[in-house]
Amino acid sequence: MSPAEAQGRWLGVLARAEAEALKEFVEGLLPALEPYGLEVLENRTGLVMLPATDTARGTRFLVGEVLVAEARVRLGGSEGYAACLGRDLEQALAIAILDAALQEGLEAGRIRAYVEQEAARQAEADAELARQVAATRVEMETF
């Protein structure tokens, strides 16, 4: 996995993590991170436009906008970024802090363990959904 892929994975896992637990986790890390200089550069809500693909003729079109919260922080020499669905600014800020810390190699062990635990939980939720969906597959009879 390239560094960009690894970063894409942790940002995705964290964006889907339960927000309150995530904020609590980051709250607990702050005393260890703050000595390296934590600066919030941006923390706002906004829209991202979602392009989709027409499966009839291949045309790309804009299916609508999605509300997101985003955050940019600086921690040491790294710039962390996060965006997550909804308008929870603290959730975005918490993820951006983790993103910067992982890039900077600060508290990386604890954060990676948290990411992996979340990733496993999400993978199991997806697998369970897939199983439940598969249980609705039918063989139609026509006469």
Place this chain on the structure above:
Amino acid sequence: MAYVAARGGEEAIQQAEALYRRLLGPLDAGLVRRLEQALPYLLDRLMGEGSLYAPELAALALAQTGGDLYEAVLLLRAYRTTLPRLGYAEPLEPEALLTVRRISAAFKDIPGGQVLGPTLDYSHRLLHFEPQEAPPARTGAEAQASLHLPFVADWHRQNGLLAPRPPDPTPGPEIPDLTREPLLFPAPRAQRLQALSRADTGGVLALGYANMRGYGAIHPTVNEVRLAYAEVRLRHPVTGAVFSAGRVRYSQAEVLTKFRPGPGGKPALELGFAATLGWNEVKLIAAAMLDAAMDQGEPHPAHTEEFVLSHTEPVEAGGFCIHYKLPHYVTFLSNLLAHQGQPEEVEDA
């Protein structure tokens, strides 16, 4: 149209709003949360027409308007204009959809099988008067469990029944956007599909039904209806890493026309298509039929792009309709005087 300026009435207007809110009852965060949990399909309809995916805000709009859908869509559309557009997500690729329902009426043995997913399509439409618990999950098809279901149209293409689907490399900011450019006719296909994605469910159904019932020149078959989750993939502004900011509910439908002469005179099928934010099957089946119908060059209004897209825009249509409640005293008075044959003496409008 003639309007008349009016003054006063401020106290009455305040009391009218207060009466409305009293009849509606209290609104708090708990109510909004319960609406969000209990009415996902209604929120989907709202978010699709509002062209804004934000379940919490859709629930708030619903609570604040007492469930008046046109007012709620207007609230969402108005709110979106106050927010900056941070950028464009990576284009949603069909193959990446996490599909939970995919059925075809074209033929039964579609690749991947008919997957009913969450639906009441085959259930009795009966009111249940007892409380209902969510039934426990009963699974057993783990071997075939995947949320990546193939596309029926790809099978048609492999068998030479449909034209290939060429890739469209247009980057997000260059895709025609009817929130930034007016809708002109004939509309670029991208704008047509965007207009259908945010169109009024009832309006699309009415015109689509007109087509189905006999005013249409096509008799389409539902090639596929698909309900899915789509990842909203963004780019890290510093490192360029692509990541998912979360999942949205997304649905799409395709309808097949009859065989028609294709390029080179060889008969081929054509597909009508529609997609929207949220899960809204009835709107998409009707909209995909309208998409196919609008290409047929028929004079009937339900085949005409200008007629279909202009009259299924919920905020414009709903807004124009309710504007008639505003004072039209001069309109009516001029009509009255014309009828009485004395149009010159109008002292007080």
